[in-house]
Amino acid sequence: MTKFRIIFISTNFYYRIIVLARTKINGLGVGVLSIIILTAVIGISFPPAHAEVTKVALVTDALFSDQGWGTNAYTAATNLSEKYGFELGTAESVAIPDIESTLRDFAEQGYDLIIAHGFQWTDPALVVSPDYPDTKIFVFTGYASGPGVASISPLQQEGTFPLGALAGMMTETNVVGFVGGQPYPNLINIFEGFKAGAMYTNPDVEVLVSWTDDWDDPAKGNAAAEAQIARGADILFHTADTAGQGMIRAAQDHGIYAFGAVLDQNVTLDWASDTILTSFVLDIEKSFEMAYTVTNEGNFVGEMIEPGIETGPGGPGDGIVYLAPFHELEGAVPQDVKNRLDAIVSDIQNGHLVIPFTAEFTAAGESALTIDESVAATEVASEGGGCLIATAAFGSEMAPQVQFLREIRDNTVLQTESGTNFMTGFNQFYYSFSPVIADYERENPAFKETVKLALTPLLTSLTLLQYADIDSESEMLGYGIGVILLNIGMYFVAPAVLIMTVGKKILKK
Template sequence: MVRKTFDVKSGVPRHLVGRQGGGSMKMQKRVLIGIAGCLLLAILVGCGGQAATPTQQKARVWRVALVLPGSISDQGYNAAAYNGLMRIRDRFGAEVAFSEAVPIAEFEETFRDYSEQGYDIVIGHGYEFGEPIQKVAPQYPKTTYWCINCDVSGPNYTSLLHQNQEGSYAVGYLAALMSKTGKVAGVAGFQFPVIVQQMEGFKLGARAARPDIEVTVTYIGTFDDIARAKEATLALISAGNDVIFHIADAAGIGVIEACKERKVYAIGFAWDQNVLAPETVLTSTIIDFEKMMEEAMEATVKGEFTMEIHRYGLSTGVVRLADFHGLVPEDIAARVNQVVQDIIAGRIQVPLISEPTP
């Protein structure tokens, strides 16, 4: 097995050949040690031979692990969570570790491995982690589990759930106003409730802007297959769709590539993806996983974190739209920004629709 570790100071990956510690985990793991761990060691040893005080000896280094369904190099969903983990490391001095591209069959094993190692918090990044967390959490009552984009909670586990149907409504409104053909589309990975809710929000926003707009959503059954996403997008473009929104993680790169090649507009997901195609990506629905995870960690450190489901919409700043990068006419931009403000103020309520509609 090839094991990848990370040099904290330089940030340069180092590839080491060997067995994974314990011999039971069948996955890649990267372990990153926070600077605070080194500072704590220095305190305990003491400066100039002086013994550490009782207060210094009680300083706590939190141990936080992140389990990802995809790669941190996906330029989207998984990369955003990885950045959130790095913020926890840097701000709180935590010892952190992560596992990427973990198969569904190994979710429970991965959670158990981190729990056995004594990690304080184990995070599953995605709706699909909800059931495994519910199974594993009761076996490790001293470990806290966060499930991002889930809707589950219990004595030692809870969910950090974005309300991106609000952001999706706003970009649906934008897509309809920017379309010249009267046809817009969405490309999404799987029909998970949290994904469907966003695509249904996109439909509602588009139809609010133009009741006669045609909206098509295609679920491609992958978050990783760039070629499949590109093929599906090209088919949508051939059918006349000229603004396409994606919620497809790494596969979304294929959506943007197709739009760029065929000179139609794309709308990105999770972070500002305009950098991937500056003349193509109108905006993106940003889900600030870094802010979400940082706030949860801050509450944990203060002893204020609760096991209720934590929800984050446009009003929290976790969900927001990226810049329009000069691609959107001022009058349309003003109308979309007003829609965002109306959602924040509660004048527009975007419902949660968890089953696909026509």
């Protein structure tokens, strides 16, 4: 009698059953078994087809004409509709009480994918989704997920932090302002990122904040801006959609700089190209394309997606937040400011500078970051911040010597546990005195040149680590101790021997 064993072969999407003979089987059994195995192999090679996305809806409570949040979303969706050929349905300026019914309406019409633009759509999406399992919903800037709902929650604070850092470096009055639509958690986070960035580069700065409680009335944005300008603000930033254009108009009237939001508003608001220094931009098309692609390929997963900062539109990686170029105002930004801004963005990208999500207001003069004099110390604890003394000596965080020190730290020392522990202890010691020395370097050119000369032996000795093949903790300890002893010899033993030798010669005379 022929005995059979059942083996289940699974993939992410389905199960196949293969029946294998445990004992000898007759010719008919071989034929039947071959057919079963062939069927299983075909099933494994070619997964069941999924329904392609042919209808996509974009729904939002914003206006598509706001030249910011709504315009960015509409442009992204129409570009993708032209690229992929899907039918695009839209609904704008949806009242908050009508959000749930709007989602149901598009789901009833058989839309495969709904992109809900705005965090207010999160809870209604979770309510509606179970009733329409064939419709997938992506909430842009959502805060929750479910079986049929995914949320894309960009780390917008990673974009507004460098914007604030730029404001802190560019202000002449030490007062900058933010105008927001309404104090929702996402908007508070955007403001707190801006505030923390301003305090990072300028601990003396005062950051004003006003809320219009209206997204569509430029007059309210203008009034809020005028009040801040009266209090001394000379740089203004908004996240208030159409109302924010009133803020920009006020900045233009007073001849001060403004920062745009969501889109590169120096371009979209060409009447203000002499006023909008830069903007924090959301690469919404990149996010929407990801939402369409994973759904169309049958790979939708109800999850939270949190993309951070990127180098520019369509940049590598998952980031979707970036700063717009300065355009014709390029010459208005000093080179040292650009250098530091680039270094800050780089530190955020590589994880050395961590900007926390902050949904609650911090007190005046405080931020979500810990500020150590002129330097923020909220970085990955084991990795430390920049080299203040070298930066002051060589004039920029982007100087080759400073970049070299950063690379040695990141790519060599921090790759081992012993190196990480060393950096943690070293940072506590180093940052206890380095700000004072760095400040004195900036005040005294002669001292700056002396420090630069003194750093040369250290930089030379550290080049040895570039040629070392460090694959273990013991090797890191060996090379590390060796470099430390070498520097002790160069900085202390050699000078001591020289002094003693010279002293003996003088005494003999």
